[in-house]
Amino acid sequence: MTSIQIIVGTVMGTALDVAEHAESHLQSRFNTSINTDFNDGDIHNADVILICTSNTGVGDLPSNIIPFYTFLCTKCPAIAQKRYGLINLGDSNYPSFGEAGKKLDDAMLDLGAKRVGEPLILDASQSQDYRAITASWLERWITLL
Numbered sequence: 001m002t003s004i005q006i007i008v009g010t011v012m013g014t015a016l017d018v019a020e021h022a023e024s025h026l027q028s029r030f031n032t033s034i035n036t037d038f039n040d041g042d043i044h045n046a047d048v049i050l051i052c053t054s055n056t057g058v059g060d061l062p063s064n065i066i067p068f069y070t071f072l073c074t075k076c077p078a079i080a081q082k083r084y085g086l087i088n089l090g091d092s093n094y095p096s097f098g099e100a101g102k103k104l105d106d107a108m109l110d111l112g113a114k115r116v117g118e119p120l121i122l123d124a125s126q127s128q129d130y131r132a133i134t135a136s137w138l139e140r141w142i143t144l145l
C-alpha cells in the first residue's frame, strides 16, 4: 500500500485540522501518517509527501515546519523523485498571500521532487468549507498518484 506522510505547518491549529481531515479521508486507501514535528530521516519511508501548511508573519513558515524546510535545503537526495502534494492555507488580505507554501513548493521542485496536481490554496478571507474543499481536492489528487 502506498504510504503518504502529511507534513504539517501550523500556528493556531487550522492546518492541523485540515491535515487530520485529509488523513481520515485517505486512510482506508493508503498508509497515512501526520507529522507535526519533523526530524531528519522521517521521510525515508514515505512514498508520497502531502505538505499542509499555513502562513504566518509576512509570508513566513510556521516554526514547526521550519525543520522540514531546512532539511529540504540541505538533504537533497532524500527528496529527489519523491511525489508530493501541497495544501497551502493563507489569507488573501495579506500581500504575502500563500508565500510560505510557495517557498516549500519551490524548494521541493528545485530538489527534483514531482508535484502531483496543482496546490490546493485555502483562503481564510473567504468563508470556505475547508473540509469539503479538501475532500474534493483529495479525490482528484489521488487519481493522479
Ligand SMILES: Cc1cc2nc3c(=O)[nH]c(=O)nc-3n(C[C@H](O)[C@H](O)[C@H](O)COP(=O)(O)O)c2cc1C
Pocket: 009, 010, 011, 012, 013, 014, 015, 016, 053, 054, 055, 056, 057, 058, 059, 060, 062, 089, 090, 091, 092, 094, 096, 097, 098, 099, 124
Ligand atoms: C499573525 C498572522 C500572520 C499571517 N501572515 C500571513 C501571510 O503572510 N500570508 C498569508 O497568506 N496568510 C497569513 N496569515 C493567515 C494564516 O495563514 C491563515 O489564517 C491560516 O488559515 C492559519 O492557519 P493555522 O491556524 O494552521 O496557523 C497570517 C495569520 C496570522 C494570525
